[in-house]
Amino acid sequence: MxxxxxxxxxxxxxxxxxxxxxxxxxxxxxxxxxxxxxxxxxxxxxxxxxxxxxxxxxxxxxxxxxxxxxxxxxxxxxxxxxxxxxxxxxxxxxxxxxxxxxxxxxxHAFTQDVMFSRHSGSAGLSARWCSLPCAVPVLCAAATGDGMAALQTAVMAAEADGLPLTRVVVALAATGEGRLPAPVKAGATMLQPKVASIVHVPHDERIRSHGLRDLTRLKTRTLAAGRQLAEAVLSSAHASWGETLPPAAVPAVYTEGTTHRGLAEVADHAR
Incomplete structure (x- = not known):
């Protein structure tokens, strides 16, 4: 995804x-x-x-x-x-x-992280990713009965921990051709009111066999699902922060001889 x-x-x-x-x-x-x-x-x-x-x-x-x-x-x-x-x-x-x-x-394992955060009283990685400016979480799941069950658990955990579910976009990836299983359809219907959007991504054997080495070789409907996913993410961002998104963060100007924290030091400071 x-x-x-x-x-x-x-x-x-x-x-x-x-x-x-x-x-x-x-x-x-x-x-x-x-x-x-x-x-x-x-x-x-x-x-x-x-x-x-x-x-x-x-x-x-x-x-x-x-x-x-x-x-x-x-x-x-x-x-x-x-x-x-x-x-x-x-x-x-x-x-x-x-x-x-x-x-x-x-x-990181999303649901495990959210539940550990809930029971330890500390801010988990998932919550911290969600708190970044203009961040839209995308949860991915296989469009199978087990995949939908895992997704429903993840959504319940996120809801219990106060994560911004209304900003979440869900991507359901089909594992084969044909119609979606009934449990997947039912689960998607129940989850729809809780999240910003649910996007169905069709099965593409090119991805299964060759990965994403060449996006130009993917099926037209797969690329269309990618565009739909991007549009859902952008729509979620606009709903939260407005049609004109706020300017991106600008790091402080660095000049030779000044003191500035590096990537690793910022990570330690953030913890």
């Missing part, structure tokens, strides 16, 4: 996808052109916009509207790259890069 959103948003403005998954389980290093990646950014000193943009890779074969991916391009046998968990640190990175649309492909 993150890739479909990236391709759709790129038609309207400069777009980047932030890959938060550990390198060895993330497909994004394979789906993006070689680049310096996250390892090229200094963790202990500020980076310029030029450095941040240069570290981002071009999404492989992304079609007529190119977009970028910020991921870990180190070889598999390299030591794990320590990355901050704090959403605020990633928000700062995106602000330095100056993109118009930012998609964070998060890797």
């Amino acid at each position: 993150a890739g479909l959103l990236g391709g759709a948003f790129a038609a309207s403005g400069e777009t980047v996808l932030l890959d938060l998954a550990p390198r060895l389980v993330s497909p994004w290093p394979r789906w993006a052109a070689p680049a310096g990646g996250l390892a090229a950014l200094p963790p202990d000193r500020p980076a310029s916009r030029m450095q941040v943009r240069a570290a981002a890779a071009a999404a492989a074969a992304s079609g007529p509207h190119p977009w970028q991916v910020m991921t870990d391009h180190l070889p598999w046998h390299s030591a794990p790259l320590p990355l901050p968990e704090a959403p605020e640190a990633w928000h700062q990175l995106a602000a330095v890069g100056g993109w118009q649309a930012v998609i964070a492909d998060t890797a």
Whole structure:
């Protein structure tokens, strides 16, 4: 879903996808052109916009509207790259890069995080992502009976923890051709009043076999679902913050010789 959103948003403005998954389980290093990646950014000193943009890779074969991916391009046998968990640190990175649309492909277990936050009394990662300026959560689930059950649990947990459900967009991904199972239809009908929008994404065997190495080879209806998903996200943002969205954050100007926190330090400070 993150890739479909990236391709759709790129038609309207400069777009980047932030890959938060550990390198060895993330497909994004394979789906993006070689680049310096996250390892090229200094963790202990500020980076310029030029450095941040240069570290981002071009999404492989992304079609007529190119977009970028910020991921870990180190070889598999390299030591794990320590990355901050704090959403605020990633928000700062995106602000330095100056993109118009930012998609964070998060890797934490949403429902587990929300329930841990609820019972521990601490602010979870999910709540902190939702609190960022103009942030629209997108929950993805398989369009199966089990997928819908997991989604319903996630929505109940989010509702209990006071997360902004009316801002949430749900993406239901079909796992095969044919009609949606009855439990999926019924579950979507019950969830519709609680969330901003529910978008059905059709099955596309190209994604199952080749991933998102080439968006131009996907089915027309798959790309249309991506555009519908992007429109739902933008509509949710407009409903919360107005038709004219507020200006993006602008990091403080850095000049040589001044003191400035780096990405890792901001993450520690945010915790």
